[in-house]
Every structure is written in C-alpha cells, then in structure tokens.
Amino acid sequence: MTTPAPVTAPASRAGSTSPQPAGPAVPRPAATLVVLRDSVRGPEVLLLQRSPHLDFMAGAFVFPGGGVDATDSAPDIAARCVGLDDAAASARLSLASGGLSYYVAAIRETFEEAGLLLGYEPAGHLLDLQPSLEETRFAEHRHAVHDRRRTLAEVCAAESLQLATDRIAYLSHWITPVSEKKRYDTRFFVAAVPENQASLHDDIESVSQLWITPSDALAMQSRGELMLRFPTIKTLEMIADYATTEDALEGVRARGDIRAQLPWVIRRRDKVLRILPGEPGYDEAQWVNPSGSESVCSETTPGVVTVLSRRVRRLVAPNPGMMTGPGTNSYLVGDAESGDLALIDPGPAIDAHVEALLALAGQRLRWILCTHTHHDHSPAVAAIKAATGATVIGMPPPPHSNQDQTFVPDCVFAHGDRVQVGGTTLRAVHTPGHASNHLCWYLEEERLLFTGDHIMQGSTVVISPPDGDMSAYLASLEALLSLDIEAMAPGHGYLMVDAHEAVRRLVKHRLGREAKVVAALTALSTPAGATLDALVARVYADTPEKLHPVARRSLHAHLLKLAHDRRAVEHEGRWSPLNP
Numbered sequence: 001m002t003t004p005a006p007v008t009a010p011a012s013r014a015g016s017t018s019p020q021p022a023g024p025a026v027p028r029p030a031a032t033l034v035v036l037r038d039s040v041r042g043p044e045v046l047l048l049q050r051s052p053h054l055d056f057m058a059g060a061f062v063f064p065g066g067g068v069d070a071t072d073s074a075p076d077i078a079a080r081c082v083g084l085d086d087a088a089a090s091a092r093l094s095l096a097s098g099g100l101s102y103y104v105a106a107i108r109e110t111f112e113e114a115g116l117l118l119g120y121e122p123a124g125h126l127l128d129l130q131p132s133l134e135e136t137r138f139a140e141h142r143h144a145v146h147d148r149r150r151t152l153a154e155v156c157a158a159e160s161l162q163l164a165t166d167r168i169a170y171l172s173h174w175i176t177p178v179s180e181k182k183r184y185d186t187r188f189f190v191a192a193v194p195e196n197q198a199s200l201h202d203d204i205e206s207v208s209q210l211w212i213t214p215s216d217a218l219a220m221q222s223r224g225e226l227m228l229r230f231p232t233i234k235t236l237e238m239i240a241d242y243a244t245t246e247d248a249l250e251g252v253r254a255r256g257d258i259r260a261q262l263p264w265v266i267r268r269r270d271k272v273l274r275i276l277p278g279e280p281g282y283d284e285a286q287w288v289n290p291s292g293s294e295s296v297c298s299e300t301t302p303g304v305v306t307v308l309s310r311r312v313r314r315l316v317a318p319n320p321g322m323m324t325g326p327g328t329n330s331y332l333v334g335d336a337e338s339g340d341l342a343l344i345d346p347g348p349a350i351d352a353h354v355e356a357l358l359a360l361a362g363q364r365l366r367w368i369l370c371t372h373t374h375h376d377h378s379p380a381v382a383a384i385k386a387a388t389g390a391t392v393i394g395m396p397p398p399p400h401s402n403q404d405q406t407f408v409p410d411c412v413f414a415h416g417d418r419v420q421v422g423g424t425t426l427r428a429v430h431t432p433g434h435a436s437n438h439l440c441w442y443l444e445e446e447r448l449l450f451t452g453d454h455i456m457q458g459s460t461v462v463i464s465p466p467d468g469d470m471s472a473y474l475a476s477l478e479a480l481l482s483l484d485i486e487a488m489a490p491g492h493g494y495l496m497v498d499a500h501e502a503v504r505r506l507v508k509h510r511l512g513r514e515a516k517v518v519a520a521l522t523a524l525s526t527p528a529g530a531t532l533d534a535l536v537a538r539v540y541a542d543t544p545e546k547l548h549p550v551a552r553r554s555l556h557a558h559l560l561k562l563a564h565d566r567r568a569v570e571h572e573g574r575w576s577p578l579n580p
C-alpha cells in the first residue's frame, strides 16, 4: 500500500521558519468488522465504546477491529479460511499479497473485543455458543487470544473450527490523516452476527456496547450524544439505507473497485474540515498542507487570501455564479515578502476586489497578466494599472467582439514569451479554444500552470462560437500533454494535481460528447435536417435543463468542428450527418 502523502514535508508549501516536523507516521495495517443484525427498524450495527483511558479514539463508539498481527498471516490460519485464499482476498483488496490476513484480523479482533466468533463447526453450521458450557470455554479462549497466550489458529485446532471468511464482505478502505500520531491503514468489512452467539464487550478496551440502527446512531451523533469518528460516520451513512442485513451484504458485495479514503485536514471559513478524495478542494488541501496541520487554510471565499505556495497567493473575486463557480481567481505571483509582483487575471471591475488586490500587492506590482478578455477576467485591469503603473501583458480581444474592449495590453505576448518577476519566471502558453486569445501562464520554478478558463475546477468550460473553437480547444488540450505540469491553478475553483490525467479526461469527455452529437444527428436525420434545439435536448439529456442555453453554444461548437471534419453539414440553420 502506498499513501499519497510525502514522507517529509514542510508544515505548508508557504514555507516555515520553525524546525521541520518529522514525517507522518507510517500507517499500520488494520481491519474492522461492521457486524449487522436485523431488527424491526432495519439492520442494527454493533458499536463498542472505547475506554476513556486509551490513547487512540478514547471514549468513541467504534466497530470492533484493530491491527493486523503476524499470526493473522500464518499458514495454519490460512488453511482454516473457508471459501477464500490469499490470492482472491488480495485481489479484492487491490493488494499484491497478504489480503487474507485482513479478513482473519477482522474475525480475530471481533472475537477478542465482542466475543463473537465467525467460525464453522465440523458439521458445517456456524459456531453455536448458546450451551453455557461452550460459552464458558470460549470466553476462556477469547481471553487467551487477547492476551496472546494462544493464537486463533490454536483455538480453531482445539475446537475443530473453520473460519467463516466466506461470510465477510469488503466494504471500504480508510487511512488515518497524516497529521495524526497513531495512524492505521484499515480495511472495513461487513458480516451478519452469527445466530446463537451474544456479543459482550471485553471491559478492557471497550467499556460498553450498543446495537443501534445507523440512522439512530447518526442522529445521536448530531445531537452530541454519541462520539463517532469520521470513518465511522461515513460507514454508517453508507449502510443506512439498506432494509435488511441480507440486502446490505448483497449491496456491499456488488461494490466495484474500492478507493482508499485518506481524509485531508484543512481550515476553511475558520472551521477545521476533513475532506475526502473526489471532494472539491482535496487536491489543493494536499498541495498547500502536506503535513495536514490544522492551521493551514484553503479558501475560495471571496476576499480571503489562500497561500498556495511560497510564490503564489490567490484572492477570489466576489462574482460567484453559474459560469464563474465561487468567483474569478486572481493570483499574485512573486515573493510574498519583497521584490516585484505579477497579478494574473485581476477579474471583474468590482471596487472591493480591486481594493483588496491593491492592499495585497501595494506598490510592488510590476506586471498585470491576463489569460483572456472575457468580462469576468480582465475589466479590473484599468483601475489597477491606474493605481500602480504596472505593465499590462496579454493578447488583445478580437475586434468587434463582445469581449472586454477596454483591455489594451502594453506588451502583446505570443506563445513561449517569458516575463521575469524577481526570481520567478512566467511563460505564456497560447491555448486557443475557449477564447482565441487565451494564454495559460506557466510558472517554471514550480511547474505550476495558471489555466484561466482553458481548464476549470468544478465547472465545465463553455466553447462559444464564433470566437470559441472546439477543434482549437482539443488541440490546445493535447498540447498541454507535452508540458511538465505539477499542478494547475484554474481561473475558477481549486488547484488541481494529476494534470495530464485531468487533461486526458477532458479530451475523452469532449470526444464522448462529440460521439453523442453524431448519434443524435443520425437519429434525428430528416431531409430538412435537425435544429439546434432538437439536438441540444437529445445530446444534453444528462444535463439540467437550465444549463441548456449554455450547452447550446458548446453544441454549436461541436457541430462546427464536425463540419470542419466533413462529418456534418449545415443548411439554413439545420444540421445533417455527412456520411463518409
């Protein structure tokens, strides 16, 4: 298992003068079992309350579980696993090997902590602990296993038991945040409680137990009556909607690839949040806060500065909306303490934003750079130039277009031109498509690409003809694959990593949409051809209707590209396929 966390990292990318902290603790392999039983109100889960004297998750209600130990991967226990071998278990857990030990650990820990043993008797039925004699004998086994006087394999041998690994379904994978001292790499499993066995907490690690429906547990947690940790809450949410234990097991078994959940800590609007892979801002949180410190901020709140790196600060303009996401990102580039500064995309001419940028940049502002001249990116240039005398760089808007005609660059840059801002170098990357005069800006020292509206986070780029051009857009995306990019700072939304992967995804998305356009042209083919309105309803059936007026523009761009490629033809505003 590899974790995405760097081994040694500064407290934040902004740099720190205090001594460097040691790298994050290496997560220890662990397994957890969500035990379910049916009730009239739906499935209930078993939660154990951890002792308040423990140094990890003290007082919290958790599922039974704990660290994988050496005995969990011993050959004598593997031989007792029913319906599962290490190859199959490892494949399920996306591991090269050792997967079976997690299943065994889940069973062993549940036996130690809750007294429930998922085992088969020689006759083939689940272990029956109802006869009091059995119960007493297994209570002794349980203590012996807990005290490491006996292994689970030895208990199985003495009692002629097999482990019911075939009754366990793999649910999820959680890794403790990098900022925590004790870290676990935990596989969560689900199983039904064995009939004829009663759970009993051990009174050592856990001080009480609770059978409760997931929704009741979540309600108690929100009222402050039950302490639940983040992965427990997320797990309860995952299983809250199943009507029966059988449904839950079936649903969990049907899950596809299970992605590791490594929550990342970040401060936002003065609250400490844990965000998960795939949630907005996860990449940025990892980028600005490699050590997972609770004091590092990442904001797209207008007026709040986010320090993205030693050289880059972001201030979001107060123009949120359907097309602008949280607002336009203005970036200040250059040493935060001294020397020249450059400003990328001053944004709309909103007084509060202009004042905030001037307060931040002061008289050190030497360059104003624009990615393009749509009205949410460049109109604040004039006021900032007037206040600072900074030199304006970019490409002028197409004449007679409805773009910001007040934008008159002092220096017209072409692809590959550079500007030096103190020790920082910004290079123009011409990326026509969203706009013909679109420039991305490449910060060479950090391999960070300011993408403007060429690539945005959280919203789809609109290609609006005639200035927007789908063929050019796709070519500009492909061109980024030859650039070594560590991260992308978009014109709207959070910073993104895995740039080439994101670019490939965007190209695939556009070509997928193009295929839908071709299919719709064929399906709606009449001698007169299809109208844009008929096509948009069909091609963008997966998009909310309120976005269709905007989607119509991108559709038009797709059709113009198809016409250019000789695959479609337009006649009096109606479109028909052109078969090869």
Ligand SMILES: [Zn+2]
Residues within 6 Å of the ligand: 372, 374, 434, 435, 453
């Ligand atoms: Zn734009």
